[in-house]
Amino acid sequence: METDKKLLVGQEELEVVLNRLCRQLIENHEDFSSTVIIGLQPRGPMLANRIVTILRDTFKVPAPKLGYLDITFFRDDFRRRQQPIKANQTKIDFPVEDLHVVFVDDVLYTGRSVRAALDAIHSFGRPKTIELLCLIDRRFTRHLPIQPNYTGRQVDAIPSERVLVQWQEEGDSDSVFLVTHKENE
Numbered sequence: 001m002e003t004d005k006k007l008l009v010g011q012e013e014l015e016v017v018l019n020r021l022c023r024q025l026i027e028n029h030e031d032f033s034s035t036v037i038i039g040l041q042p043r044g045p046m047l048a049n050r051i052v053t054i055l056r057d058t059f060k061v062p063a064p065k066l067g068y069l070d071i072t073f074f075r076d077d078f079r080r081r082q083q084p085i086k087a088n089q090t091k092i093d094f095p096v097e098d099l100h101v102v103f104v105d106d107v108l109y110t111g112r113s114v115r116a117a118l119d120a121i122h123s124f125g126r127p128k129t130i131e132l133l134c135l136i137d138r139r140f141t142r143h144l145p146i147q148p149n150y151t152g153r154q155v156d157a158i159p160s161e162r163v164l165v166q167w168q169e170e171g172d173s174d175s176v177f178l179v180t181h182k183e184n185e
Contacts, residue, residue, distance in 0.1 A: 032064035041088035067092035097125030111146035
């Protein structure tokens with residue numbers, strides 16, 4: 001089986017996209033005094049960390065509270081898998097009661113992760129509002145009526161294609177690829 005990898009977003013464009021997303025957040029949340037950023041495990045924390053760093057270093061916004069939310073056992077499909085699943089770490093050391101929560105994830109696909117996060121966050125209080133920021137919106141593959149408030153880029157991909165986000169913190173360059181597996185003829 002061959003793999004075809006098409007570059008969707010390169011490092012320079014990704015930097016522009018991240019800065020635009022941060023400007024949109026600032027426009028809606030100003031000083032972030034009543035807003036928290038929550039990265040959805042497993043891939044959201046990388047983007048959430050980057051967003052908070054840009055807000056602090058580039059835009060001189062006091063760093064908002066940052067947390068990571070594991071949604072593994074809140075997913076509606078976790079008992080349907082053949083192999084045992086491994087949970088990620090939740091790290092939210094503050095209540096979210098009456099705060100504005102911004103969920104952050106790298107790719108919005110079916111919407112099931114976000115639905116699970118909506119259930120999971122209530123263990124930490126009742127937020128005033130919840131918004132969704134995603135780097136990539138696979139807009140035509142939704143299973144649930146969930147849409148992002150902030151989108152880096154929309155990608156039209158068929159279900160057999162995969163969107164792969166790479167970060168320099170993982171040893172790669174910042175980039176987004178569309179990956180297609182082809183059968184050998």
